Amino acid sequence: MGETITVDGTRCEHCEKTVEEPLESRAGVTAASADHAASTAGIEGSAATDDLLAAVEAAGYEASA
Template identity: 50%
Template structure:
């Protein structure tokens, strides 16, 4: 399953990595791609959407599914 999130607050590659690391820690995630210029994150796997949003929020950014 692919889930795409809109992520606000990213301004650089370091931000991308922070979001990617946070998402990768969520149970069920198998792959993550983050694009700060496109303000998005694409997640592969069967992770719960609410858990993905919460992980991004905990990393200091704002996410919406």
Template identity: 50%
Template structure:
């Protein structure tokens, strides 16, 4: 399953990497690809959305709802 999350605050490649790494540490996530230009991250796996949002916010970014 692929989940797309809108993320505010990613301004560079390092930001993308930080968000990707935070999500890849969530149990059930098999891959995460962030795109700062689209302000989105696509997450593959079976982790629930609330857990994904929490991981992004814990990394210091804001999830757009």
């Protein structure tokens, strides 16, 4: 099951990694891929959306579903 969230504030590949790492550490996430050009992150797995948004916000970025 996949989900895409909007991530505001990413500007480069380093930002992508900064978003991907906390997402991938969440229970239920099997893969995460951020795209700074599209301002999105795609997540595979069964984690709750609120948990995903919290992970991105803890990394210093704004996120919305």
